[in-house]
Amino acid sequence: MQEVQQILKARNLRSTQSRKEILTYLLSNKYAVAHADVEKTLSELDRVTIYRTLSTFMEKGIIHQVSDDTGATKYAVCSHQCDSLGHHDEHVHFKCVKCEQIQCIDTVEIPDIDLPEGFRPLYSNYLIYGVCKEC
Template sequence: MVHPLEDTLIAKQITPTPMRLLVLEVLQRHPAALSLADVEQLLGHADRITVHRTLKTFTEKGLVHRIEDGSGAVKFALCEPGCTPEYHQDLHVHFFCTRCRETSCLPTVAVPAIALPRAYQVQETSLVMKGLCGNCSSTS
């Protein structure tokens, strides 16, 4: 019997390896987006280059998306089910909490359409809002 994590990787045409399964498990367990350093720390003893390559493969295959939240570290979060290597459908708002420094995907909050001049061709859209997350704002 194939493990559900293996099914997830196979569905994205990613060969399951022990490290890939561990990284996917870490990403699924944490609701906030994680940086390379976060993933390494949560795995304990892991080779940085292998974790980096795993996250790169996951991004290329449409399993995770990259978030540049202004914190200085690129973060990664699981994609919506319809993402493909050619097209990431993660057009939603990301929220960076200035207190706890966590970045969350808000998939129910869409990035508004912005009309650009005719000669401009959008290749990527990102919207990061900053402030206090629900947990931090309720403790202030």
Template structure:
């Protein structure tokens, strides 16, 4: 059991279970947004779909991960940075989808400007997806 995941779960007042640690480990290993299917692939047969689904929901509610909307229509999840709490998700950053490697990642350093909504509108969450070629792919030699 990795120390990082144990501490992280404790920070968010989550009981440690092997499944939670394992799923968290997958996020820590990848550092980009993952879909339900991606996680399933990573954990193999050790965790069933329903448990993965429930665990993601718990992580989402606790402010451990946030939703990332992909252009493929699939919901992905990415680890929140330290700014999120159980009661409030704090991130207005850009998500970047690479057309070459299909990886969607959080660009935490690119902060969205404050958007003023017309009166009567209330923001619950926002998603900004940019599509292009990521750093790694743009540096890769042409094959």
């Protein structure tokens, strides 16, 4: 709980009950979670509050988006290098084909890729499929 308050304070966010609950849930989960997961777990919160809180967390560099091949957007907690000025989540994500969970592999950076002339990259989303440690 202490950590949650600190994270919010460091980003100049008031610690409202919903922010604390959502952040606690995100931190307790080592896998990326979808909006629907938050909604199911914290069923007393309404959709709009969850939606707003997640986008505030994104803006403030607390969480980042992880795109899944199913089209569902998932969110994972950022490393300490991220803040409201920008994200630095240039790491790969791993999707397990057995448990279907996605996790951040913070220790592995997205490799530099040489694009043909005229192509300007904006961001990358590097998803590796395989079987995770637990499966």
